[in-house]
C-alpha cells in the first residue's frame with residue numbers, strides 16, 4: 001500500500017547503487033548486516049561479490065520480510081524492528097563485521113533505547129535537531145555494530161546529512177569520532193519514486209577521526225564515480241559534491257574577477273527608505289523580472305537624477321551587471337542592465353566591467369560552475385549572503401571541470 005510504503009520508507013536500492021555500496025565491503029569480512037533489509041537488494045549485491053560472507057538482517061514489514069528471505073535463503077533475516085531486535089550473530093561469523101544500509105527516511109517515535117543508541121554512537125551531540133529522524137538511529141546502530149570489530153559502514157543517507165542544517169551536529173560528530181572515507185552524491189532519478197537526493201557514506205569504524213575524505217558524484221548512466229575532491233575536511237564541513245566542486249574551482253583559478261579591473265559596489269538606500277522617499281530603486285525582487293538574463297530598469301527623471309546625485313546614490317546603468325547580495329528567496333543569477341538608469345538598494349551589487357573584459361566575465365557568470373562556486377561561498381543560516389570580497393575573488397570560469405588530483 002502507498003501509505004505503508006511512505007511510512008516505512010520502502011524504496012528499494014537500485015542494482016547499480018547496491019553494487020557500488022557492496023563494493024566497499026573489505027576482503028576478509030565474515031558477516032554483513034542490513035538493519036532494514038527490505039527485499040534484500042543490498043544483501044544480494046553483497047552475496048554476489050563476497051560469496052563466503054554470512055548475511056544478517058531485520059525487516060519490519062512481514063510481506064517484504066518473506067519476499068526478501070525467500071530471495072536469499074542463506075541469509076538470516078529476522079522479522080522485527082531493526083533498531084531493537086537482537087541479531088544473534090554466530091561466533092564463527094563475528095570476527096569482522098560490516099554494515100550496509102539504505103534505511104527508511106521517516107519521522108519516528110523515539111524510545112529510551114533509541115536515545116541510548118544515539119548517545120553511544122554520537123556522545124558529543126546534545127541537540128534536539130533531527131532527533132525524530134529514523135535514519136539517524138539506523139546510522140547510530142550501524143556504527144555501533146561495525147565498531148565492535150572495526151568494520152565498514154556503507155550507508156545511503158538523505159543528502160541533507162551532507163549539506164543541511166538539521167543533521168550538521170551529527171555530521172560533525174561522525175567526522176570527529178570515525179573515519180569518513182567517502183561521500184558519494186547519488187542523483188535522485190536513480191530512485192524513481194522518491195524525491196530523495198542521497199549521499200552514500202563509507203565509514204571506517206576502526207579509526208576514531210576523519211583524515212582524508214573523497215567527495216564524488218555517482219553517474220547512473222555510466223555507472224561510474226566522478227571524483228570532485230580528495231583531501232582534508234574539517235569535522236562538520238559540507239559533503240555535497242556541488243559545494244566541494246565550487247571550492248576546488250576557487251582554489252585552482254588562474255584569474256579572478258578582481259584581476260580584470262572590475263568594480264563592485266552595493267547600493268546605499270534600503271528598500272524601505274526607497275519606498276518612503278518615493279525613490280525608485282532596483283531591489284532583489286526586480287532582478288527576477290529579467291528575461292534571458294537582461295533587465296530594463298526605470299529611466300530616471302531629471303528630478304530623480306538630481307536627488308540621487310545629492311544623496312550620492314549608487315546608480316546602475318546600461319551594461320552594468322546586477323547581482324543579489326542577500327535574501328532568502330531571491331534569484332542568484334547575475335543580470336545585465338539592458339536599458340535605463342536607476343539607483344540600487346543595499347541588497348544589490350553593481351558589477352561594472354571594463355568593455356574589453358565584458359564577454360569573458362559574462363561567460364564566467366553563465367558557466368555551470370558559477371552556481372557551485374556561489375553555493376560554496378554564500379553564508380548565513382536564514383538568509384544567504386555574499387560578500388564583495390568573495391565576489392572579487394570569484395574565479396573566471398572558462399573551461400570544463402578539472403578533477404582533483
Ligand SMILES: C[S@@+](CC[C@H](N)C(=O)[O-])C[C@H]1O[C@@H](n2cnc3c(N)ncnc32)[C@H](O)[C@@H]1O
Pocket residue numbers: 008009010011012013034035036037038039040041042058059060061064080081082083101102103104105
Ligand atoms: C529504503 S528500504 C531499503 C530496503 C533494502 N535495504 C534495500 O536497500 O533495498 C527500507 C526498508 O526498511 C524497512 N523498515 C522501515 N522501518 C524499519 C524498522 N524500524 N526496522 C526494520 N526495517 C524497517 C522498510 O519496510 C523497508 O523495507
